[in-house]
Amino acid sequence: MKRRDFLHLSTLGLGAVALPAFSRDITIEEALTPVDTALKKRMADIALNAARSKGATYTDVRIGRYLNQFVVTREDKVQNTVNTESYGMGIRVIANGSWGFAATDKLDNDSIAKAAALAVQVAKENARLLTEPVQLAPQKGYGEVSWKTPIEKNAFEVPVKDKADLLLGVNAAAMQNGANYINSILFLVNEQKYFASTDGSYIDQDVHRIWPTFFVTKIDAKTGKFETRNSLSSPRGMGYEYLQAGAAGKISGVTSLYKDRYDMREDAIAAAIQAGEKVTAKSVEPGKYDLILDPSHLWLTIHESVGHPSELDRVLGYEANYAGTSFLTLDKWESKNFKFGSNLVNIVADKTQKGSLGAVGYDDEGVGTKQWDIIKDGTLVNYQVIRDQAHILGLKESQGCCYADNWSSVQFQRMANISLQPGKDGKSVNDLISGVEKGIYIVGDGSFSIDQQRYNFQFGGQLFYEIKNGKIAGMLKDVAYQSNTQEFWNSCTAIADARDYRLGGSFFDGKGQPGQVSAVSHGSSTARFNGVNVINTARKL
Amino acid sequence: MAILSKEQAEAILKKALSFSKADECTVTLGGSEGGNIRYARNAVSTAGDSSQMSLGVTSAFGKRSGTATINEFDDASLQKVVRRAEELAQLAPENPEYMPILGPQNYLEPVGFKASTAAMNPDKRADDVAKSLKVAKDSKLEAAGYLENTTGFNAVMNSKGLFGYNRSTDVSFSVTMRTPEGTGSGYVSKSYNDAGKLDTLALTKIAATKAAGSVGAKAIEPGKYTVILEPLAASDMMGNMFGGFDARNADEGRSYMSKKGGGTRLGEKLFDDKVTIYSDPLHPDLPFSTFSFDGRPQQRTVWVDKGVVKKLSYTRYWAQQKNAEATPPPGRVVMEGGNSSLEDMIKGTDKGILVTRFWYIRLVDQQTLLLTGLTRDGTFYIENGKIQFPIKNFRFNESPVIMLNNVEELGRPERTENMIVPPMKIRDFTFTSLSDAV
Numbered sequence: 001m002k003r004r005d006f007l008h009l010s011t012l013g014l015g016a017v018a019l020p021a022f023s024r025d026i027t028i029e030e031a032l033t034p035v036d037t038a039l040k041k042r043m044a045d046i047a048l049n050a051a052r053s054k055g056a057t058y059t060d061v062r063i064g065r066y067l068n069q070f071v072v073t074r075e076d077k078v079q080n081t082v083n084t085e086s087y088g089m090g091i092r093v094i095a096n097g098s099w100g101f102a103a104t105d106k107l108d109n110d111s112i113a114k115a116a117a118l119a120v121q122v123a124k125e126n127a128r129l130l131t132e133p134v135q136l137a138p139q140k141g142y143g144e145v146s147w148k149t150p151i152e153k154n155a156f157e158v159p160v161k162d163k164a165d166l167l168l169g170v171n172a173a174a175m176q177n178g179a180n181y182i183n184s185i186l187f188l189v190n191e192q193k194y195f196a197s198t199d200g201s202y203i204d205q206d207v208h209r210i211w212p213t214f215f216v217t218k219i220d221a222k223t224g225k226f227e228t229r230n231s232l233s234s235p236r237g238m239g240y241e242y243l244q245a246g247a248a249g250k251i252s253g254v255t256s257l258y259k260d261r262y263d264m265r266e267d268a269i270a271a272a273i274q275a276g277e278k279v280t281a282k283s284v285e286p287g288k289y290d291l292i293l294d295p296s297h298l299w300l301t302i303h304e305s306v307g308h309p310s311e312l313d314r315v316l317g318y319e320a321n322y323a324g325t326s327f328l329t330l331d332k333w334e335s336k337n338f339k340f341g342s343n344l345v346n347i348v349a350d351k352t353q354k355g356s357l358g359a360v361g362y363d364d365e366g367v368g369t370k371q372w373d374i375i376k377d378g379t380l381v382n383y384q385v386i387r388d389q390a391h392i393l394g395l396k397e398s399q400g401c402c403y404a405d406n407w408s409s410v411q412f413q414r415m416a417n418i419s420l421q422p423g424k425d426g427k428s429v430n431d432l433i434s435g436v437e438k439g440i441y442i443v444g445d446g447s448f449s450i451d452q453q454r455y456n457f458q459f460g461g462q463l464f465y466e467i468k469n470g471k472i473a474g475m476l477k478d479v480a481y482q483s484n485t486q487e488f489w490n491s492c493t494a495i496a497d498a499r500d501y502r503l504g505g506s507f508f509d510g511k512g513q514p515g516q517v518s519a520v521s522h523g524s525s526t527a528r529f530n531g532v533n534v535i536n537t538a539r540k541l
Numbered sequence: 542m543a544i545l546s547k548e549q550a551e552a553i554l555k556k557a558l559s560f561s562k563a564d565e566c567t568v569t570l571g572g573s574e575g576g577n578i579r580y581a582r583n584a585v586s587t588a589g590d591s592s593q594m595s596l597g598v599t600s601a602f603g604k605r606s607g608t609a610t611i612n613e614f615d616d617a618s619l620q621k622v623v624r625r626a627e628e629l630a631q632l633a634p635e636n637p638e639y640m641p642i643l644g645p646q647n648y649l650e651p652v653g654f655k656a657s658t659a660a661m662n663p664d665k666r667a668d669d670v671a672k673s674l675k676v677a678k679d680s681k682l683e684a685a686g687y688l689e690n691t692t693g694f695n696a697v698m699n700s701k702g703l704f705g706y707n708r709s710t711d712v713s714f715s716v717t718m719r720t721p722e723g724t725g726s727g728y729v730s731k732s733y734n735d736a737g738k739l740d741t742l743a744l745t746k747i748a749a750t751k752a753a754g755s756v757g758a759k760a761i762e763p764g765k766y767t768v769i770l771e772p773l774a775a776s777d778m779m780g781n782m783f784g785g786f787d788a789r790n791a792d793e794g795r796s797y798m799s800k801k802g803g804g805t806r807l808g809e810k811l812f813d814d815k816v817t818i819y820s821d822p823l824h825p826d827l828p829f830s831t832f833s834f835d836g837r838p839q840q841r842t843v844w845v846d847k848g849v850v851k852k853l854s855y856t857r858y859w860a861q862q863k864n865a866e867a868t869p870p871p872g873r874v875v876m877e878g879g880n881s882s883l884e885d886m887i888k889g890t891d892k893g894i895l896v897t898r899f900w901y902i903r904l905v906d907q908q909t910l911l912l913t914g915l916t917r918d919g920t921f922y923i924e925n926g927k928i929q930f931p932i933k934n935f936r937f938n939e940s941p942v943i944m945l946n947n948v949e950e951l952g953r954p955e956r957t958e959n960m961i962v963p964p965m966k967i968r969d970f971t972f973t974s975l976s977d978a979v
Contacts (some may be wrong), residue, residue, distance in 0.1 A: 077637065078636075081633070082608075099587070101587065101589060105612070122588060122589070126585050126588060129580075129671070164634070180793075181793065181795070217793075219795065221802075221803075224800070224801035225908065226794060226795050228907065317581055317719070318581045319581075320581060320683070320685035320717045321686050321716060321728075322687070325719075329723075408591070410587055410589070447904060447905045447913065449902070449913045449915070451900065451915045451917070451976040452915075452978050453978035453979065455977040456915065456975070456976035456977070458905075458913050460905060478906075480905060480913070484977070513577070513687040514577060535973060537905045537911055537938065538906070538909075541909050
C-alpha cells in the first residue's frame, strides 16, 4: 500500500476498505494466537526438500503471518475499524544460476511441494535469459533462533474501544481548540515471520509497529483560505507504550516535540491552535535562508537524499524503470574522497536500533542485522547491500538489508534505518538558532519531491518560524526549500548533540515493480544548513 | 480458477446471501489472474504469476454494520463469513452516516474483457520482453522494463435483489532505455485492455530514440515557458486533480472546488474553453466497471464541458444531505482534444519545451492544487517549429488548475496508463530549478 492509498483509506466509510491482497478479516483472539513454531519448521522443511529434489542449489522459505489493525475516525465519528490477516509461504530458489520464486496460501504438504517445484521451474525459465549467474555471499546457518521487537505492551491486546475512545478524545480536544475538521488514525502492524534456508537457519521473528497520526484543518470563513497541520508523531517499532504520554522524553520549544512517547491529545490541541495561526501567518519572502531543521522534518530529507541514493540496487540500475538510479555511482565510492557532506556529517545504516521501524534480528534472507557507516566525516564510504550484491563491493557478507512486504512478495534490497549522528560539540537547539541572522526553523514533514538520481529536491513542512538575529520572530507560511543533495549536505554547519536525537520515519516507503512497501526510521538531532534556497508556494486561482 | 463466469459468481453470491440473518446484507466477490516480468541491465530480474479471489460480506442491523472477508467458498466457509460479519455489525458503534442498501439496478453490459489479454502466459510475456531486449542490444543501450497483464472480475449482490457482474482485462508495459554511460534516458509507458495492440518492439524503439536524443543535454534558465506536454506528461499532471471533484471536500471548504463563502464551484467556468473531460465505462479503449464499489450504476458522465464544471461526485450520504444526485466518482477519465499530431504541435511552436514525462509529483498546496515534480527521460528545447537540442531536467511548481486555464492547443488524445489525454501546449508553465539527473 502506498502512503497516498493509506491516506485515502483513512477518509473512506465503513465497508469501503480494500483489504490487502490475500488478506482476510480476523478476530483479536485469533490474531493473538501465534502459529506453532514446530509446525512452521515442518512446513519449511517440506519446501526446502522439494526444491532441492527439483534441482535448486539454494532455497529459502518465508512463512509469514501479517496482521494489521486500523482504527479510523473523523471528528466525533468512528469511520472504520479493520483487522486483517494475511498468511502464507514464499519460496525462493536458485536453479541453473538464476532466481525463481513462487508463493502459496495453501499450506498442505502437496501445495507446498508444488509451489517449491514451480519456483524451481521459474528459475530455470529465467536462466534462459541470464547474463551472469547469481553470486550469493556466504551466510552461516543460525540453527533454531528467535527475535522479538522489545515492546512493553502489545497494541493488539488493547481493546478497540479504548483505541477509538483515545482517538475521539483527541478529535474533541482539537475541535474545542478551534479545528474545523480532524481525521485521526491508529495503524498497527504485527509481522510474524518464520525464515528457513538451506544454510541451516530456522528463524522465528515477531515484529511490531505502531503509527498514531492525525490531520487538522482550519478554515477562515471570511476569506475561504484554509490551512492544515498534521501530527508530529512518528511511526515506531514499538508497542502501545508509545502512546502512554508522560513528561519523560518530551522536548519543549515552539511546540512540544516527542522522543519515545507521544502525547497525541496535547499535539492535537497544539495543531488546532497552530493551524489557526498559519491562516494569518506572514507569507515567506523567497530567497536564501539558513535553515534549522527539526528531526520531525529532517528524517524525510535524510530518507530521500541519503537513504535512497545509497541503495546499491539503484546504483546498479535495477530500479531504472521505476524509482530511478543514483548519483552515488561506484566510481565516487571507489575514489574514497567523494565529499557527500561537510565534515560534521556522519550517517549510519542500522538494522538493530531499538524502537526503530527497520529493527529486526535477521533480515528476510537470514542475515543477522548490524550497524555500519554510509557517510564518514562527510565522505561516502559504503552502500546498502544484500547477499547477491555483496561481491560487487568486495564484501564477504551481506549487510542484512533484504525485505519482502508479504509472504507473496519476492524479497529484495530495502532501505535500512539511515540516520544522521548527533553533533559532538555539546550544542543545544537554542545554540543553533542563536547563531542565525536570517533563517527559518522548520518542524514536521510536508510536501516532498526528489529527482530519479537524487540530486534536486524540494521539501515543505508543518510549522515554519522566522529567525531574525538569533531569535524566533514569528510564524511563516507558504515555505518550501529547494536544493541539490551534495550542496545541501555540504552546507551543514551545526548539529545539536545527542540530547535532541529523535527518530522519524515512514510506514510506506515504496519501491519495485510490482510495488512493495517497507517501514523505515531515520534519526537525527536538529541540524543547521546555511544559505538554502526558499521559494514561496502561494498561488492564486 | 480465479475468474468466474457471471453464472458461477451469481451462484456463490446467492448461496452466501441465503445464510444472512441481518436486516441488510451485501456480498461482493472479486478475483484476478495475471502475471508479470521485470527486467533490468538487459536481463530478466524477476517474474511471477498470481491468482486470487475473495468474497466480502457487509451485514447491517439498523445503522450498525460489519464487514468480513474470506478466500474459501464451500458452504461452511460462506456461512462462517456471514456469521462473522453479523457479529462484527452487532459489536460496531452506530454509524450516523450509514445508508440503506440499494434495490435492483440496471447496469450497462461491460465491454472491458478481451480474450487476447486473458490468454497472455509466461511464454508470451517472455517473448514480448525478448523483443524489447533485442532493441536494447541492437542499439547498444541498457533496458529496464516491466510487463504485467491482469484479468479480473467483480460481482455484487444484496438482500434487496441487486446484482451486478463485471469482467475486465488490462496489460501494461513500460521501459526505460539508458545509454551505457548514463548520459541519455528515454521512456515509454502504455496500457491497453486489448493485448493485441501491445507492440513492445515499436514502443522500445521510441524509448531508444529518446535515450539517444537526450544525450548532451544543455542547461537553460528556469522560468515560465510554453511547454508541449506529451500525453504521458499531461496525464501525470491531470491524475492529481480528480480528488478535487469530491463534493463533500468542496462543501467543507477544503479543496480547489470550494467556493469562497461556502458551497462548491459546480457550474462555474474553472478552465479554458478547450477543456472537456468525461468518463465512460463503455469507452472502447478505456472501459471500466459498469457499477461503483457500492453498487451504483456507472454511466457516461461529463465532468467538465468547455471549461465549466458540470458534475461533482457524491457519496450517497452526502448526496442525501445536500439533496444532490449521487454521482459516483469516475472510474477512468477521458479528456477531449483536437486533431493535431504531436509533430504538428511542435511545428507550430516558436519557442517552447517538449516534456516526455514528469516524475515524483507531490501536492504542495491543497488550496490551489499546486504540485511540484520534475521532468524526466527526455526534455527538449523547441525553436522555430523544430526540436533544437535536449535540455537538462527541470523542477516545476505548477497547478493543473492554472495549467488548464493556459491551454494554447490540444492534440489528438491517446491512452497512456489509466487515462486518455491529448498532448497539450500550455503557456507560462513554471519551472523553478534545474536538476542534474538523467
